[in-house]
Amino acid sequence: MKRIFEIDPWKVTTHKFSTEDKRLQESLTAIGNDYMGMRGNFEEGYSGDSLQGTYLAGVWFPDKTRVGWWKNGYPEYFGKSLNAPSFIGIGITINGEKLDLAKVNFSDFTFSLDMHQGLLSRSFIYEGKGVKVKFEFERFLHITLKEAALIQVKITVLSGNAKIDFDSTLDGTVVNEDSNYDEHFWISRGENAAARTIKVETKANTYKVPRFTVLLKESLRHNGQIIRGDVTTDKAKLSEKFSVNLHEGESYDLEKDVIVVTSRDVKPDEQDEKAAALMKKLQAKSFAENLADHTAVWQKRWDKSDVVIAGDAAAQQGIRFNILQLFMTYYGEDKRLNIGPKGFTGEKYGGATYWDTEAYIIPMYLCVTKPKVTRALLQYRHDQLPGAYHNAKQQGLKGALFPMVTFNGIECHNEWEITFEEIHRNADIPFAIYQYTNYTGDDSYVKNDGMDVLVATSRFWADRVHFSKWRNKYVIHGVTGPNEYENNVNNNWFTNTMARWLLQYTLERLPKASKEAQARVNVSDKEKAKWQDIVDNIYLPEDKKLGIFLQQDDFLDKDIRPASSIPKDQRPINQHWSWDRILRSPFIKQADVLQGIYFLNDRYTKEEKERNFDFYEPLTVHESSLSSCIHSILASELGKKKQAVNFYERTARLDLDNYNNDTVDGLHITSMSGSWLAIVQGFSGMRYDHNQLRFNPFVPDSWDHYSFKINYRGRLIKGYADHKEIKLTLIKGEKLMVTVKDKKLELKEGETTCLKD
């Protein structure tokens, strides 16, 4: 754990600058606007250790993976989130000294992310020979004018005289940090000094993956007036220079406006014109006016989604930071996009889409965004079915296999133990259809496009199981469960359970599907009978003596001992132990059996939940960012309040407190919903299965009260709980019967319903 930013309900601020925490600081000050984003790099450059990172949604490169021992069925390429051309650069020299916080003298450092609107500010006082200069930077990515980035720097000479040289840059000579053999992925397609643009294209590839062309345009303003410096260009680079002389007490404001267009939206030969038009639009308003527009939109988002926690500022800050980062990554505007594990905050893991979206993001987005946002995420998978069919075929299997990692539906992760073994995703992803239908009550998706998904994935499972004569049961061999600290195991309880759930749900929904969908999927009676046979006879390992489900065959053959027996200096084990030791150990990375109990929550008794929680949680090291939230929710349900709160704190402040010592690589975007789920599904006990909205709230001892908002079937509901009472307010929408602590209550528009605790 490491906390480098101060506690504040609406700000992430530090007054310290430590070179060794530079990367961590950069991750935590990343900003985005669903279209693009960047780490908290410094505009003026920085010569010390740093991860320079700018990312454009949906812009990627298929990096070859055939290095080493390639086998049939392994993916051909590893899809890399590309480090995109950097456009924030404003090089500065003061009386000939280059401003570089790794080298110069400075004081009064402040770096702050305002969570109301994703505005990044930074200030410090530079001290040179006989001169003191205050620098104040502000930066945001426009939330409605997506292609626009706005940067402002205000320079005030506190003492002495200063000649300031500016060098505003666009730089396409960037490279991914994990680039093999320092390969560059961008090539220049021309620079235009007069227009202040550079155009770059991704390299050719042999995988028929479309190439991307990106045009970047910059323009400088002072006091609202465009100013023109001396422009020089080099391959994929542009530099605009000018100087000002400032006397003691004088100030100078410089605004850098940037437009970024990509071939995802604009054809390469139309990009120059389009960027010029967008720049005109941007510059029709001042920095302050643009910021006001931007902030207004953020205010609307917060109005529908803010979670208020009183009495614990750290918890309050954590949940807001997570909501902000999620919304800066994805707000459903572009159906071709999804939510990558690092969003716009780093390049590790590659890929755009994991099962995280369906398992952890959708349950939150269902409640805090309009249904169409979730439906866009469902549609994304439907649109990628051709890729999923391809993936199954690569393994010699029928039906469709959704990828573990992808940009376009085709698997692009290059570890076999994940690629074709961590296949539980192929039930978890369809499970989101169930979640959507269940929560919204809208069955139009599952009746139509959703049925294509259900049948395609069911066909995969029906081929992937085999019948064991030895057990007289259907079994599933060679998988990796959600607990990735086991590989190539047989009969993972979670996988078998979810496969069974999928077949059952498909059989149940199929007769209700539209005629067109039924004709399209064309499931024969024989096929249905086979699916039913698997549902009836699939092997689900358990230990009757202990009364628990078994994570996998022979799990008890391990050297079972609690994670608390691991010496502290060996945690996290994935940074201290060999992979061999981890694989053989009994220690669990993230919820596995418990993930299944979480998903199919209404199928298990409290006693079953309790026995499994008490057996598996002590073995769990929670080294996946996706672990704590599930444990928090189950702990809440089981009345283990203290544990529930501990797990909440971990999920809420995973990055802010760098719990897993890996936030330097970027934020854990897809697990950020976990803190929201821990509050709403955990502390407030919200459930929505069987068309019934239920709550069973408690308030953490250290909190005074908390509140949250959800939209539910056209309604906006506010939930509130303190140590004395529970209040539900139907802000908008038709009346609704809900259950609170087993009591039925009717909510009416504009009214608040109370329940004394």
Added chain:
Amino acid sequence: MKRIFEIDPWKVTTHKFSTEDKRLQESLTAIGNDYMGMRGNFEEGYSGDSLQGTYLAGVWFPDKTRVGWWKNGYPEYFGKSLNAPSFIGIGITINGEKLDLAKVNFSDFTFSLDMHQGLLSRSFIYEGKGVKVKFEFERFLHITLKEAALIQVKITVLSGNAKIDFDSTLDGTVVNEDSNYDEHFWISRGENAAARTIKVETKANTYKVPRFTVLLKESLRHNGQIIRGDVTTDKAKLSEKFSVNLHEGESYDLEKDVIVVTSRDVKPDEQDEKAAALMKKLQAKSFAENLADHTAVWQKRWDKSDVVIAGDAAAQQGIRFNILQLFMTYYGEDKRLNIGPKGFTGEKYGGATYWDTEAYIIPMYLCVTKPKVTRALLQYRHDQLPGAYHNAKQQGLKGALFPMVTFNGIECHNEWEITFEEIHRNADIPFAIYQYTNYTGDDSYVKNDGMDVLVATSRFWADRVHFSKWRNKYVIHGVTGPNEYENNVNNNWFTNTMARWLLQYTLERLPKASKEAQARVNVSDKEKAKWQDIVDNIYLPEDKKLGIFLQQDDFLDKDIRPASSIPKDQRPINQHWSWDRILRSPFIKQADVLQGIYFLNDRYTKEEKERNFDFYEPLTVHESSLSSCIHSILASELGKKKQAVNFYERTARLDLDNYNNDTVDGLHITSMSGSWLAIVQGFSGMRYDHNQLRFNPFVPDSWDHYSFKINYRGRLIKGYADHKEIKLTLIKGEKLMVTVKDKKLELKEGETTCLKD
């Protein structure tokens, strides 16, 4: 199966040239002299598809493996057998047309490897405009003057007049075919036109692996006289050109002499002088004289090791080809070397040493070479113990873990499922100490250096097992057995059995070790007691109902069905099936349980052997080159003569008949001993445990008779069997009691003992 060379007892000859079989042809015409070797590439060059390959023993490069998902305990680098500078080049043009068999008209093609002495010959008649020219090439690598390669080309103009331009080359601009990102590993260290040398060095690396410097020197002779053409050089390249004009009926002989010295033996700054001296030595004799010297040494080798088979020329050719290729790869001259899976015939797999050496080569070399050759192979491992300690430490384990693949003792294979899971090698490698001691009766190794190996590996196993409270037994999780079509399994019977064997053998030998060794290894009573407890209580999975040992936990949970149920067009499965399908299938790559029964042959009853053979062999696809020989030997023992012969044919002609459709990549050097073992341990039933040499021969129906020779404890013995009698001749050495078909016989020097069948 594909047979492109003709059947002949002492030659591998073809009269056909097919561009599509070029690579296969190159593999089968590879030659070597333990110091260096090369594929059967054409001297004049070839523009079609070809794998140009020259290899120098012990010269390698640590290629980085941190591409993709690196985890703790994975090796830092992948050791690559380097494609070395090519020195065979003699470019030829005839009246301006470049001689290139991919393009020119030619007839009467003959390509032949003489197995008496590893002499490669090639001839053909070129037909150009108004000219016919016969070309005859000969090439060999000198068996005593190791650094020398000799090439001769004889040109005869059959019709017309021919201007012949020669271009003799040395070329260090070579690259490994699997080089990542086309990386070159060699850099020029200067060319010397006058001395006709190039010097190259391997690139720097970050792994502290020594760099290699290689100097190549060429010289041309005509009729024994040195001739000097025009020399030009480029970076890492040298070219010597001259021309001759030949009239119809005229001939011209050109000899290219090459010396190759490396920094393994000669310091870089002494290489020029050394190469000059060696060239002088070479050129003190003519091509014919050098060839005669070379052949004489080969004759002596064959005298001690030839296997004669009458009545089956294909079988005869197969065994000789294998013996030749093995001896061309390794004959124990350099203790720093070992036997790589492809020898000098290709670059696939990388590395110099696998467990193949101990498991498959040593049992043959013990019998056909002097004991010091085997002892050198044992010593090789002892000398690499520091690397083995390093490997165990990387996994967080005690003791020493011999590498799966290495050049220097440090693991350099980059698949985790092999690297730290296929650990059975760590018992198989010490098992060679037992084999050596058992066969030679010489216990001086096991008492001294051998004890270091036994204790170091025993300590590894004692830490690698864990106690399962559930089974109340010691278990071994997370391994890959010899059957690499399973990964990360628990309680592989072979692994558990061999680990148990090792601990038992170490405990047994320890009290008899030298005092120095005992003091060095310093095994406490507590440690011994722990080892004994593991020996007594290790879990060895079996199915009592079927009466078989279980390859691993839950093996019977698979979809058990015979390999014969796989459609023929899907064989070999590793070229047709996804890795997922292979892993989940019941099909076995190579002997696993049966490998253990082969190793510890005296511990199991005939009934146990039979039940396991009958269960596992039908599941085995024999897609490892190491599979057939073990099955042949066991089939012989079980009286399954037809199967024994079938398996023999497959191991004997694996490459000649390209059974596994992968000989294009190079020969399966380390499995070539299998055919010898199938005859001597299989057909002749030789056993040597318990200080007793025994035979139990039969003769394949299709053979007339066969004979072989073995050295045994200072004696040279010839074994012979036909359909009527068995003859044993003690060619040299003290009298010896042997057992033949349960009869005790005394062998006396110079006498032949007969037993009628």
